[in-house]
Amino acid sequence: MSGTEEMTGASRYVAPRPPRDIPHLLVPEKRKISHWNDPNELRVNNWIEPWDFASPLDVGVINIPLSKTSILPNGAYAAPNALRDAWAIFTTFTPDFDVDMSSLRVRDVGDVAVPIIDLVQGLQNVQESVSALMAQPEAFFPMIIGGDHAITAPAVRAYCAAHPDQQVGLIHFDAHNDVRVMDHGPTNGTPIRGVLESDVRVSGRNLVQVGIHGFMNASYYKRWVEGQGGTIYTARTIRQQGIESVIAETLEICGRGTDAIYVTVDIDVLELGYAPGTAAATPDGLDPVDLLEALFILGQDPRVQAIDFVELDPTRDVAEITTRTFGSAVLTFLAGLFLRLHQGWRGYDPAPITD
Template sequence: MTTMREERSAPAYTRPRPPRDIPHLLVPEKRKISHWNDRHELRVNNWIEPWDFASPLDVGIINVPFSKTSILPNAAYAAPNALRDAWAIFTTFSPDFDVDMGSLRVRDIGDVATPILDVVRGLADIEESLQACIGQPEGFFPLIIGGDHAITAPAVRACCRSHPEQQVGLIHFDAHNDVRVMDHGPTNGTPIRGILESGVRVRGTNLVQVGIHGFMNASYYKRWVEGQGGTIFTARAIRRQGIEATV
């Protein structure tokens, strides 16, 4: 005699949301604690705490683990958690600059959730979530960690729309111009065009690209940036004149 056993699947785990209704934002996925700590030093991962959405803060880290638009496959989505792991070996003090950051209140605000396959909706969700985060009444300096370079467009647009009265400038460190046409939709090669053509308060004359380099760009895109009024410093020019003269 064969008996049928009823199989019950475990309920799906849903990562909790922060206490405020910020769209698409989840609590930080992980936090690595250093249980060993010299009493005269402060480890970065012990210094950066999840934000309680009540206490004041100076810097808010917003993580965007999104890498669905890369022209070549990569694992850029893993960067936020990789940094959380790496912070365990660093302290808040730099002897090179004789600066200790330990007095700053730096908090991990959380991770922006995006749909698995819908790139366009994912970028829209990122912009909506970042705009709500940046617009929190406490006021803080946002540090946004991706993710592939496509998130730059929604991140900059979110900053502009959170501060509509301000003109925004963009300093872009990259080997690529990232102003490809949108024939294949938004990718990690289109964010700068996506910013300049979106109507937010970033003028081409306030765009500076630093480090453009190698046989990885088209002359059309160089001319397009210059036609928008942008300034380009190639890696070769910087190497010749030095970074101080460039700045």
């Protein structure tokens, strides 16, 4: 007996239907329930329940199974369900920071429907659905799970549409600059250009790219980012300077004259050995510990108002290495957010030492 039960929309799994005023939103495709019963432990797959669109919540997980816009062959469409499966091995407690976030109300909002053929319409669906979710009377912190990186541009536009009076900073973890020209339409290599060239309140002066890899980008695109006023920290810079210092500077830059910060995390920012299940990681990337430290501090910062995690490709993963690292990244950010909402700012301090 496995100790878990998989329930899908095609079998016994029944989730509340989304309201009609939220276009393109489907019920969560699956949920895996753990039958292992330890009264002192809460598994994440039992903790993250489908949202009923009425009960209060702190975090809404919006899933976007889209990867047809990828430049390289990519199975990132499978990431939301892979993460739902992986939650069975995780608990809500981290001794690293002495945080038990079981009281944080995290709900699975569902999956945005994206057509297989019409990619432009698919990205429009993302913007319309996320915009409608952010306009719901029951406010929540939006956490978006891709999918490939093309989803970030419509997600940022949706956030800006829901908060028209806010100037927004953008923190971008990635191996790549993602500012390719859009002569052939939007792809997972264009989202940051798509944001900066949109009619939204995101200035290049408030863009910071963190973890850019060597020999994965063109000098033209580096100069383009810098020409927009953006700041780039390469993976090498982070190794030399340290992640704590880099994130402190990143928050200062993104916070200048802004009201909110949007964070986007492409898992290929990691070193290839830690992220084989993504399309374009290299041996030049970050150590997972650096990413987790960064996400813990970003979760605590009240200026961070939305986040997405993208580019997990379970179809090429090895022994669930990338899927589990992706899951740890999501949970570490949530641990920081829990502190923000319930205990207040702790900074980088680890678990307190007691006599």
